[in-house]
Amino acid sequence: MNITSRNFLTTAALAAFTAGTMYSCKPKNTSAAVSGDAAAKVYVAPGKYDEFYNFVSGGFNGQMMVYGIPSGRLLRIIPVFSQHPENGYGFSEETKPMLNTSHGFVPWDDLHHIALSTTNGEHDGRWVFANGNNSPRIARVDMKTFRTEEIIEIPNSAGNHSSPFITENTEYTIAGTRFSVPIQGNPDVPINTYKENFKGTVSFVKVDSITGRMNIAFQILTPGVNFDLSRAGKGKSHDWFFFSCYNSEKANTLLEVNASAKDKDFIMAVNWKKAEQYAKEGKGKKVPAQYAHNVYNDKTHTATSTIEKDVLLLDPKDCPDMIYFIPCPKSPHGTDVDPTGEYIVGSGKLAALIPVFSFTKMQQAIANKTFDGTYDGFPVLKYEAVLHGEVQKPGLGPLHTEFDNEGNAYTSMFVSSEIVKWNVKDVKVLDRVPTYYSIGHLSVMGGPTRKPYGKYMVAYNKITKDRYLPTGPELAQSAQLYDISGDKMKMILDFPTVGEPHYAEAIPADKISKNSVKIYKIEENEHPYATKGEAQTKVERKGNQVHVYMTAIRSHLTPDNIEGIKLGDEVYFHVTNLEQDWDVPHGFAIKHANNAEILIMPGETQTLKYIADRVGVIPYYCTDFCSALHQEMQGYMRVSPAGSNVPLTFSTGTNLPAPQTSTSVSKK
Numbered sequence: 001m002n003i004t005s006r007n008f009l010t011t012a013a014l015a016a017f018t019a020g021t022m023y024s025c026k027p028k029n030t031s032a033a034v035s036g037d038a039a040a041k042v043y044v045a046p047g048k049y050d051e052f053y054n055f056v057s058g059g060f061n062g063q064m065m066v067y068g069i070p071s072g073r074l075l076r077i078i079p080v081f082s083q084h085p086e087n088g089y090g091f092s093e094e095t096k097p098m099l100n101t102s103h104g105f106v107p108w109d110d111l112h113h114i115a116l117s118t119t120n121g122e123h124d125g126r127w128v129f130a131n132g133n134n135s136p137r138i139a140r141v142d143m144k145t146f147r148t149e150e151i152i153e154i155p156n157s158a159g160n161h162s163s164p165f166i167t168e169n170t171e172y173t174i175a176g177t178r179f180s181v182p183i184q185g186n187p188d189v190p191i192n193t194y195k196e197n198f199k200g201t202v203s204f205v206k207v208d209s210i211t212g213r214m215n216i217a218f219q220i221l222t223p224g225v226n227f228d229l230s231r232a233g234k235g236k237s238h239d240w241f242f243f244s245c246y247n248s249e250k251a252n253t254l255l256e257v258n259a260s261a262k263d264k265d266f267i268m269a270v271n272w273k274k275a276e277q278y279a280k281e282g283k284g285k286k287v288p289a290q291y292a293h294n295v296y297n298d299k300t301h302t303a304t305s306t307i308e309k310d311v312l313l314l315d316p317k318d319c320p321d322m323i324y325f326i327p328c329p330k331s332p333h334g335t336d337v338d339p340t341g342e343y344i345v346g347s348g349k350l351a352a353l354i355p356v357f358s359f360t361k362m363q364q365a366i367a368n369k370t371f372d373g374t375y376d377g378f379p380v381l382k383y384e385a386v387l388h389g390e391v392q393k394p395g396l397g398p399l400h401t402e403f404d405n406e407g408n409a410y411t412s413m414f415v416s417s418e419i420v421k422w423n424v425k426d427v428k429v430l431d432r433v434p435t436y437y438s439i440g441h442l443s444v445m446g447g448p449t450r451k452p453y454g455k456y457m458v459a460y461n462k463i464t465k466d467r468y469l470p471t472g473p474e475l476a477q478s479a480q481l482y483d484i485s486g487d488k489m490k491m492i493l494d495f496p497t498v499g500e501p502h503y504a505e506a507i508p509a510d511k512i513s514k515n516s517v518k519i520y521k522i523e524e525n526e527h528p529y530a531t532k533g534e535a536q537t538k539v540e541r542k543g544n545q546v547h548v549y550m551t552a553i554r555s556h557l558t559p560d561n562i563e564g565i566k567l568g569d570e571v572y573f574h575v576t577n578l579e580q581d582w583d584v585p586h587g588f589a590i591k592h593a594n595n596a597e598i599l600i601m602p603g604e605t606q607t608l609k610y611i612a613d614r615v616g617v618i619p620y621y622c623t624d625f626c627s628a629l630h631q632e633m634q635g636y637m638r639v640s641p642a643g644s645n646v647p648l649t650f651s652t653g654t655n656l657p658a659p660q661t662s663t664s665v666s667k668k
């Protein structure tokens, strides 16, 4: 088969090529692929710490996982877009607002990409951003608490896949729509009017440099393509953002054929500095839009959700020299920028080569107007004029590229199940290594930053098959760790993951471990229902709502006897954990509650809602094995018929009602 630089594979040719013997989809010889000293390289002795934290997207589980590297040990699951019954995220009254959207409560999403905050293009250990693909959202996790602190919904978007990639100083996190849809005017149009009526957007979400708070600064209206991935420029290309797009054919049905018709799609280059300037100059227009902005407050231990009403939309027609299109072969998936900011790599899923574009040449082509016509009125830069070089015969199905600290690039090859290492300057292939199987994203330590750490690389694979003991039809996904410190990549560990990981990013442990929060100070607790000592525990009735101000400390809940609840009451258990020691959570669960437990960290207050739907005595208990007498950490609530006159009382350690400190007690 003759593959020249201009001869991109058609789908049929690709299939034939794949079926050939040159590249096998299922690499063999696993044992030969593992080097002799692998065990020693990944062994982190008991009690010792890993060198890196690896933040891994959970895909369709809507969560984020934190693994230690090189051990591959799972350190934490951080709930982001999905409810998490393990700790009550999305079930407790305080955290429910985090999952609010303009369409109400949406307790799930599809989380694909991770972006660690950077300053001057280097990890600063502050925040982790993540995209919600399905109900377009961006989340921000605080690295001090490993908790989701903010979620902003993205209006005028349909599938937030090209997200949440960030600019070098975390000025913006971005959101490119996967689907184009009717955006302005009447949305009720025939689907086959795609070409006339469907548009895309890319959104620039400003990140406050002190607090991390997000706000949609502006959105840019774009042609009706599908945005896939994106990366910000670095250094010399700092002012630019690059978005890969497919379906430049603007097909609305059978995309596997109709969106692969053209030889080339595009990488859209956006000068975001110019866009920012245009927005400032009033070139945009405020359009009505409904989107939720949810923020968790660490002092009140409570989230609030606000529905925003409008967004600033920039029409590129009014903003010259802001957007250029770079032709990119065959349905590009990833687009990645090397640490110097000079080279932009496009990975065409159906292309038989990897094009590398030069930012310097792109600037020259713009200055000299070396265009190859237009696309929807936007200048298309001439492919040859902006091309730095093409990686020849890299393998099949290139998806994503990461970089090390020595001028090398690593590209994941989905179809041929391998990672290909190549030199960025001379675009020569240096090494290749199999993955098991069908790799999606890959992650080099510090790979997307200006100063990658190199050393290790992780492959996140889409197919697992025979890697681990079988577990029925459903298997864990597989990840593989490689030592990339030498000329040859060496597999040193294979470990299962949670959900279906897409992108992941790793950061040296010492950049965040030293700032890790251990407890919440009880004196700083500003929760309106906080109880800062057992003497202040109480039970208050407000109509059919009953508020229980409860405390938890080893090894009792106060109060542990509650009477006077009536059938149909809404009972709110506001539980404050009075402990001030690291790693002493208490949990709270009550029989037949229709939600989950809550897990309350030291100094924190969390609330579980319970509807009294049956008459009787209902047990409750602490769910976290907190002490030798944890099993004794329990209580009873008596529910009486609706018309009963059992007085509202509460107590602990006595069969007498508690002193009438609360004015509302027994008030009838």
Ligand code: K7E
Pocket: 112, 113, 161, 229, 333, 399, 400, 439, 440, 441, 501, 502, 503
């Ligand atoms: Cu390649 Cu959604 Cu980043 Cu998965 S995407 S692999």
Ligand code: CUA
Pocket: 552, 553, 554, 555, 585, 586, 587, 622, 623, 624, 625, 626, 627, 630, 631, 633
């Ligand atoms: Cu508190 Cu168990």
